[in-house]
Amino acid sequence: MEQRHQDIRDAVAQLCQGFPGEYWREKDRERAYPKEFVRALTESGFLACLIPEEYGGSGLGISEAAAILEEIQASGCNGGACHAQMYTMGTVLRHGNAEQKEMLLPGIASGELRLQAFGVTEPTSGTDTSRIRTTAVKDGNSAYVVNGQKVWTSRVEHSDFMLLLARTSAREDGKRPHDGISVFLVDIRDAVGNGMTIKPIRAMVNHSTTEVFFDDLRIPASSLVGEEGKGFRYILDGMNAERILIAAECIGDARWFIDKAAGYASERRVFDRPIGQNQGIQFPIARAYAQSQAAALMVREAADKFDAGAPCGAEANMAKLLASEASWAAAESCLQTHGGFGFAEEYDVERKYRETRLYQIAPVSTNLILSYIAEHVLGLPRSF
Numbered sequence: 374m375e376q377r378h379q380d381i382r383d384a385v386a387q388l389c390q391g392f393p394g395e396y397w398r399e400k401d402r403e404r405a406y407p408k409e410f411v412r413a414l415t416e417s418g419f420l421a422c423l424i425p426e427e428y429g430g431s432g433l434g435i436s437e438a439a440a441i442l443e444e445i446q447a448s449g450c451n452g453g454a455c456h457a458q459m460y461t462m463g464t465v466l467r468h469g470n471a472e473q474k475e476m477l478l479p480g481i482a483s484g485e486l487r488l489q490a491f492g493v494t495e496p497t498s499g500t501d502t503s504r505i506r507t508t509a510v511k512d513g514n515s516a517y518v519v520n521g522q523k524v525w526t527s528r529v530e531h532s533d534f535m536l537l538l539a540r541t542s543a544r545e546d547g548k549r550p551h552d553g554i555s556v557f558l559v560d561i562r563d564a565v566g567n568g569m570t571i572k573p574i575r576a577m578v579n580h581s582t583t584e585v586f587f588d589d590l591r592i593p594a595s596s597l598v599g600e601e602g603k604g605f606r607y608i609l610d611g612m613n614a615e616r617i618l619i620a621a622e623c624i625g626d627a628r629w630f631i632d633k634a635a636g637y638a639s640e641r642r643v644f645d646r647p648i649g650q651n652q653g654i655q656f657p658i659a660r661a662y663a664q665s666q667a668a669a670l671m672v673r674e675a676a677d678k679f680d681a682g683a684p685c686g687a688e689a690n691m692a693k694l695l696a697s698e699a700s701w702a703a704a705e706s707c708l709q710t711h712g713g714f715g716f717a718e719e720y721d722v723e724r725k726y727r728e729t730r731l732y733q734i735a736p737v738s739t740n741l742i743l744s745y746i747a748e749h750v751l752g753l754p755r756s757f
């Protein structure tokens with residue numbers, strides 16, 4: 374398939390050459406944040422591509438953003454360290470007031486401010502966001518007091534602000550289950566030590582993810598984004614962008630695995646011939662390639678609709694589903710092709726294998742996408 378935005382892709386690939394496997398292996402081993410890589414991406418302006426020009430960004434579309442993230446992954450790097458810096462600001466851009474945008478967007482564009490943490494998931498609510506228990510209670514006209522707990526809040530230690538989803542009224546008091554949820558822009562620099570505590574989670578992948586505890590955290594009333602109680606609708610708007618961009622990362626992963634597998638299969642000789650001469654080795658790689666090309670078409674379709682301002686929920690969800698499954702098929706074929714060496718750190722296969730597996734769980738699991746397609750696209754009876 375012909376690639377679009379080749380100039381952007383070339384520039385990203387060139388930047389990524391400065392961050393080879395050894396760099397990522399060391400970060401992975403130490404579960405350290407790849408700050409040099411994130412700094413290079415920030416300085417090059419790639420993370421500000423979706424911010425409108427009037428706020429200092431490059432005002433590009435999701436199609437260009439997808440090309441950037443795909444190329445990062447295809448180069449063997451990991452955009453998961455900072456991809457949210459690209460799109461989390463979308464909620465403020467679409468629903469924030471003029472002061473919030475002025476305070477935040479130019480700083481994100483220049484790299485002075487980071488907004489790449491999003492606190493949605495809680496230990497007890499899981500995927501059912503309507504049951505979150507974190508509350509924000511208004512105290513007079515000037516403040517809210519936040520209590521509760523989030524889990525899997527990624528990059529919060531490497532962010533100046535976070536978007537926080539909290540209940541401002543009880544689930545039972547709304548007409549619909551998601552009424553009464555609000556979005557807040559929390560200044561982490563003020564909050565930590567004053568009612569907000571961060572506890573890192575050591576996980577299967579190096580993703581800087583954490584638990585966050587709120588214990589009578591006071592935040593200014595001006596932290597509220599948009600109207601009280603409508604927060605869930607605001608974040609839904611941003612989810613399509615997130616799904617498309619994560620899908621693009623999966624396409625990049627699939628490209629990396631397929632290149633790596635095809636290269637190794639051509640070089641590795643067993644029984645006096647390249648292992649790639651055996652169709653048992655060829656076919657899984659070829660199948661993964663076909664799957665990833667088909668998924669890439671769906672990513673393109675979703676991105677085009679998104680950039681045209683057309684409804685794209687079905688396409689964004691299908692892109693995420695198909696691309697995460699294609700990258701996993703490619704990962705499987707790559708690991709199997711490498712035999713025992715696939716388990717050795719130095720080949721980077723086992724690291725990328727762990728990293729790409731995440732995208733069938735987060736930010737939304739495969740089952741929940743299938744449920745969306747069944748119920749919202751095909752009109753099957755609602756299960757919840």
Ligand SMILES: Cc1cc2nc3c(=O)[nH]c(=O)nc-3n(C[C@H](O)[C@H](O)[C@H](O)COP(=O)(O)OP(=O)(O)OC[C@H]3O[C@@H](n4cnc5c(N)ncnc54)[C@H](O)[C@@H]3O)c2cc1C
Nearest residue numbers: 491492493494499500525526527580734735736737738740
């Ligand atoms: C490394 C990592 C980083 C993350 N970063 C963030 C972040 O920055 N911010 C954030 O808010 N969250 C984050 N998450 C959380 C992530 O979005 C959730 O893990 C994911 O949405 C699934 O929710 P859960 O873990 O609570 O699973 P659960 O809701 O407990 O579900 C468990 C399993 O049951 C399935 N299931 C649940 N209900 C149904 C149903 N009705 N029908 C069929 N199957 C069902 C799910 O698909 C899943 O496979 C992160 C997670 C990980 C692992």
